[in-house]
Structure formats: C-alpha cells, structure tokens
Amino acid sequence: MxxxxxxxxxxxxxxxxxxxxxxxxxxxxxxxxxxxxxxxxxxxxxxxxxxxxxxxxxxxxxxxxxxxxxxxxxxxxxxxxxxxxxxxxxxxxxxxxPLGRRSITRRGEGKDHATGTYRYEMLATDLSHKRMLPLRAIICARSLDDFDGWVRHDGEEFVSVLSGQVEVHTEFYSPAVLEAGDSMYFDSRMGHALLSLSKEDAEVIWVCVG
CATH class of the missing domain: 1.10.260.40 (lambda repressor-like DNA-binding domains)
Incomplete structure (x- = not known):
C-alpha cells in the first residue's frame, strides 16, 4: 500500500x-x-x-x-x-x-526556483524591500561534489529543518547534522553547503538576511 x-x-x-x-x-x-x-x-x-x-x-x-x-x-x-x-x-x-504591511503565502503559492542543489519556494514575494528573504526549500544535494565550491555571500542565514536529516558543512566548523526540529544560524560570508542525508530529500525553512 x-x-x-x-x-x-x-x-x-x-x-x-x-x-x-x-x-x-x-x-x-x-x-x-x-x-x-x-x-x-x-x-x-x-x-x-x-x-x-x-x-x-x-x-x-x-x-x-x-x-x-x-x-x-x-x-x-x-x-x-x-x-x-x-x-x-x-x-x-x-x-x-512602508508601514504596517504583512504578507500571507498559502501552501504551494510561493514562487518556485530550482538550482542543481536546492529547490526553493520563495515566500512573501509580493513585498519588496524586506529585511529578510524567507524560503521553504528542498535540499537536493547529496554530496559536496554537487557544488562548484563553497557558497558564500553577504548577510546571515537561519535554517530550521521541517523533515528529513540535513548535514551542514561550513568553512570553519566540523559538519553538523540537523534532525527535524533542529535549527542553525550562521554567517553567510563563511563558505557553506547543505546536504540531505535522509532517504527522502530534506525540507527546511530558510531565512536569509543581508
């Protein structure tokens, strides 16, 4: 069944x-x-x-x-x-x-954007000049070989695992494994890459600032 x-x-x-x-x-x-x-x-x-x-x-x-x-x-x-x-x-x-605004994104109504390593659903896209970029994402990458090199850019990021198991590789720390319910906050200028370890591709809420 x-x-x-x-x-x-x-x-x-x-x-x-x-x-x-x-x-x-x-x-x-x-x-x-x-x-x-x-x-x-x-x-x-x-x-x-x-x-x-x-x-x-x-x-x-x-x-x-x-x-x-x-x-x-x-x-x-x-x-x-x-x-x-x-x-x-x-x-x-x-x-x-400029003031008192809000945005509601219903399930499945975000804007999809796929790369070779992640599949994003961009949230709250009807608002511009946001201080943060909220995303729902599927982690498709299974190996660091899936990346061209470290991902790095200005800003900071927060990742919270919704389902599956994620291994977070960063430039200055040992890899960290996150289970559903776990989260991590990190400096985006530090090289980073996320991998799925679970059988099904992991799903996360991902917030970028900067």
Missing amino acids: THPSRALQHADGIPAKFGTPQTASDNRADLGRNLKRIRARLDMTLEDASQCTGVARSTFSKIENGQMSPTYDVLQKITAGMKIDIAELFDATRADA
Whole structure:
C-alpha cells in the first residue's frame, strides 16, 4: 500500500507542492522575463549589467532566456549590482508599503526556483524591500561534489529543518547534522553547503538576511 505522503511525490522525489519540472521551467522563464524587463527599464545592455554585477554576460543571457537557474549568491550579485530588490525578480506586482504591511503565502503559492542543489519556494514575494528573504526549500544535494565550491555571500542565514536529516558543512566548523526540529544560524560570508542525508530529500525553512 502506498504511503499517503509518498503519493504526493514526483518520480524525482520532490514533493508535488513544489511543482513539476515543467513548472520549474516556467518559473525560470518568468524570472528571466522579469530580469530582462528590469534591465530594459534601467536602460542597461547585457554588457552594462555584466559590468555592474560581476556576472558573466553569457550567464546573464542564459538567465534571461530561461536556460539557467541562478544560485542565491548569483541572485544577490545581480540585485546588489543593479540596485534592485530580489522580490522584483519573482513577482512583478510586488507591493511597496512602508508601514504596517504583512504578507500571507498559502501552501504551494510561493514562487518556485530550482538550482542543481536546492529547490526553493520563495515566500512573501509580493513585498519588496524586506529585511529578510524567507524560503521553504528542498535540499537536493547529496554530496559536496554537487557544488562548484563553497557558497558564500553577504548577510546571515537561519535554517530550521521541517523533515528529513540535513548535514551542514561550513568553512570553519566540523559538519553538523540537523534532525527535524533542529535549527542553525550562521554567517553567510563563511563558505557553506547543505546536504540531505535522509532517504527522502530534506525540507527546511530558510531565512536569509543581508
């Protein structure tokens, strides 16, 4: 008999609420269109955008054409260099309310963004200029070989494990294993990488600041 939770899994082990591979492709295209629209609004060529962000022109082109899912550190370079809010890349209808604002993201209504190592659901994307970036994420990576190197960027991060088992590798500490209910806060400037150890890919709440 199929376990109820497994009935909601795709063949690749990713929960259905995070979307099918086709949905992930659609979201890459949405992000690319938003980035291209913003670049045009700022009257920037691809070369201009590359120069101010430090992201290769070819990489920019692939992102805009929905051929590549940028990692968080690449997204941060783009938003910092172009002086835009990361929410603009995922929701063109975001709200700019300076006081007393709130945002509710219902289950499955976040904006999906997949990389080779993590599959994110971006939360509260209707708000811009947030002091934190809240995410729900599936940890797909199983080995440090899945990464091109340490992930590092400005800011701080908080990770809380919802299900599964996560091994957190950091540049200056021994690996730490987190079970469901465990959490970790760390400096994002320190090289880091998260791996799933459990049979099913682990699911976490991930908050980035900075």
